[in-house]
Amino acid sequence: MTSWEPETSAAFRALTEYSTDLVSVLDESGTILYQSPSAERVLGEESDERVGTNAFEYVHPDDRGRIAETFGEMVRSPGTVTERVEYRFEHGDGSWIWIESIASNRTDTTIDGYVVNSRDVTERKEKQQRLERQNERLEEFTSIVSHDLRNPLNVAQGRVELVRETCDSEHVDPLDRALDRIDDLVDDLLTLARRGEPIGETEPVDLAELSEQCWRTVETADSTIRPSIDRTIRADRSRLRQLLENLIRNAVEHGGTDVTLVVGELDEGFYVEDTGPGIPEDEGDEIFEAGYSTADDGTGFGLSIVKEVADAHGWTVRVTDGSAGGTRFEVTGVQFAR
Known part of the structure; x- marks a missing residue:
């Protein structure tokens, strides 16, 4: 032809x-x-x-x-x-x-x-290639944070404990707290590095059981937790743990060491409520922004991580006043397993 x-x-x-x-x-x-x-x-x-x-x-x-x-x-x-x-x-x-x-x-x-x-499709392809390069740089960054920064931090924390045993100094506790803050920042940075990642495989998760596990993991001082929900939801357990740990940590940081937390059920999800002082009305729209914090020792990333985890699941998270005057975070759009 x-x-x-x-x-x-x-x-x-x-x-x-x-x-x-x-x-x-x-x-x-x-x-x-x-x-x-x-x-x-x-x-x-x-x-x-x-x-x-x-x-x-x-x-x-x-x-x-x-x-x-x-x-x-x-x-x-x-x-x-x-x-x-x-x-x-x-x-x-x-x-x-x-x-x-x-x-x-x-x-x-x-x-x-x-x-x-x-x-x-040049424009689309170039955007895709830019995203791939950004992801490569992000992987390099997380590698540096998780290894090159974490390792000397662990050494420093170990040395502080040795100093505490051999030296009675008023400077040890502030140093220990500063290193703990760096440790929290490293954790939050690694979590934020997963921003936009799709969630892993979902499974039935007992919300009351997981919230109690998270409460025991976080430094909660004299706070208490009262799970009042008997439901199982479908979620990526690891990412849901991040959400709950950050809500609990936020309550303790802003509500005081003796704050009480309640995890309860909503028609389409669940809530985490505390008995702290609450959030000022004019700050409600800002609290989920990365870097925003009113606590002197807060990283400013915790609630940003909460929103990120919720978004990854297709859930919606909002903040409102608690029934006892504290703060209440409501997560909706959740799929109940039972």
């Missing part, structure tokens, strides 16, 4: 005249027999500029073999349609753009050729 007869293609030309995609008809060798008028928008040149030349000449050398193989498989099977493929293609100005194409073998119809629909 060396030409594409106009009398057999008039209807096809009419259909593709106003297509936003670049529509090309090739022969079995890849020679371009026809390109739609959208070539001007996609490639920056007249639609007949490349007619008679081989399409593979314009495919980036690093992508050419892969695309030729996909095209060859389609050529051997009349009526077949390829999967969508992305590759670099030469623009009329000599630059490389990313295009996404899908091809179909129409040799068994009046078209009698191989139809390729293509669109410019």
Whole structure:
């Protein structure tokens, strides 16, 4: 097949005249027999500029073999349609753009050729590549934080305990608290580094049991917790633990060491309420922002992590006044397992 007869293609030309995609008809060798008028928008040149030349000449050398193989498989099977493929293609100005194409073998119809629909996806591809580079840098950052920073911190904490045993100094406790704060910051930074990650596999989680476990894990001083919910919810247990631990830690930091926490049930979720002083009305919209804190020793990331975990599950979290004047965090959109 060396030409594409106009009398057999008039209807096809009419259909593709106003297509936003670049529509090309090739022969079995890849020679371009026809390109739609959208070539001007996609490639920056007249639609007949490349007619008679081989399409593979314009495919980036690093992508050419892969695309030729996909095209060859389609050529051997009349009526077949390829999967969508992305590759670099030469623009009329000599630059490389990313295009996404899908091809179909129409040799068994009046078209009698191989139809390729293509669109410019350069912007999308560049965003994807930027995101991949950001993720690589983020992985490097978390590696540095979790190893290069954590290791000397652990050594320093161990040395403080040795100093405490051998030296009665008023400076030991402040030093210990400062190192604990750094430890909390490291934990929060590693958690925030997972921002946007999809949740892991969900499972039935006993909310009362997990909240008590979290309360025992957090430094809660003389605080108490009263789970008043007998429900199991579907969640990523590890991420839900982060949410609960940060709500408990927030209550202790702002409500005092003897604060009481209640974990209760809502129609579409659960709440965590404390007996502390509550949150000022004008600060309600700001508390979930990363870095926001009213406590001298707070990291400012805890409630940001709470919102992140809720968002990852598709839940909604809001803050309101507690029944006893404290603060109440409500998490809704939760799927109950029982």
